Amino acid sequence: MSSLTHSVVLVYSTSHAIRLESLLKRANTPCKLIPVPRHLSSDCGVCVRFDDGNRSVIDRILGQSGLEIQRITPIPG
């Protein structure tokens, strides 16, 4: 299922973002690493943007991997 809205997973480290990207790739779930939007954090790192239609896959993979995240939040556009 696809939708026009996106969210981002805010993680603690680029290594965590790359791990999530790797896990999602294996699950054939598209995502994109983007700079953390300034209004969400002053950090200089990246976050993982995904299509909201894939939220259940994201939740499942985060649960299975035990990967700690800061939070998931919707972004405009």
Add this chain to the structure above:
Amino acid sequence: MVHFLEEVGANPGRSAHSRSIEAARVVYGAREAVAELLGVSDPNRVVFGLNLTEGLNLALHGLLKPGDHVITSSLEHNAMMRPLRELEAQGVAVTLVPNTPAGALDLAYLEAAIRPETTLIALNHASNVSGMLQPAREVAAIARAHDLLLLVDSAQTAGCHPIHMEDDEIDLLAFTGHKSMMGPMGTGGLVIGSRVDLDRFKPLVQGGTGSRSESEEQPAFLPDRYESGTPNAVGLAGLEAGIRWVLGQTVGTIRRREEKLTQYLIDGLRDIPGLILSGRGEAALQMPTVSLSLPGIPASEVGLRLDEDHGILCRVGLHCAPAAHRTLGTFPDGTVRLSFGPFIDAAGIERAVEALTRIAQNSA
């Protein structure tokens, strides 16, 4: 490595532009490869550094504090012994468990040496002098039974002997990329298991990690807590390639082949009159590293003859492991150490045996 140098060249995790992200993917690829090779489910538990020595220093200096007690073996390399002696001077108690001259670790002595202040058992998986394997699983069972952490130096085994950190119950494993992982020098580190409490495990170095940039405190999470400063990303690209080659061959296949060739070497050396072998002479009990002496010929002279007359390169002397040589009865003269990797064949072993036969004959 060529891909990294020609097409990436950016600092991993330090920006969010496409090349920096690609660099982070390269580093993460090496993490995944190390994790797969060593039986670790979360690649971010792999902490990279310069080499295995740095990994051991991180573990020992990060975990031990004055008043603690640590147990180690009598077959250790100075990568283990020197940080332990430094910590001993700072008030950490160190017990060396005896190994027999043939290399066997006294497990009963080890268990009896545990006291209330003991926090860690630290030892190598195999001796860099005699190649003798240490009973890591038995030591792990003792460590678990007494709620201690186990630190293993995998210099001689990672990539050429099966290791599964989680199944083998190893809490911390120091590794180097440049030996049987088939990677370049300047790659290595420490894998940190889930039983290790990060709050009580200090980093050796603090600094920029690319994460939590708003904070002047070191991050608390893996791997950033222990990875400050720019990493050797090009080296790690090579490390991943090396490990992928090993995984393609399979560690089991490499081990079986090297074990067979080690026995072939040992059997050939046994036929040389007067030659003294260290260890038990059973390939199943050791790695493809064989130490020997030729009475009446200094080890340095044997090494020189092997190099100049036969084109065979080996290391002679004490191999940065005085404790191991004392145990084996070869201190301070040292030994001639022959070792090989996956690209040798039976003909190469025969050449070495032939060369040593001639050297022994010429000196007789």
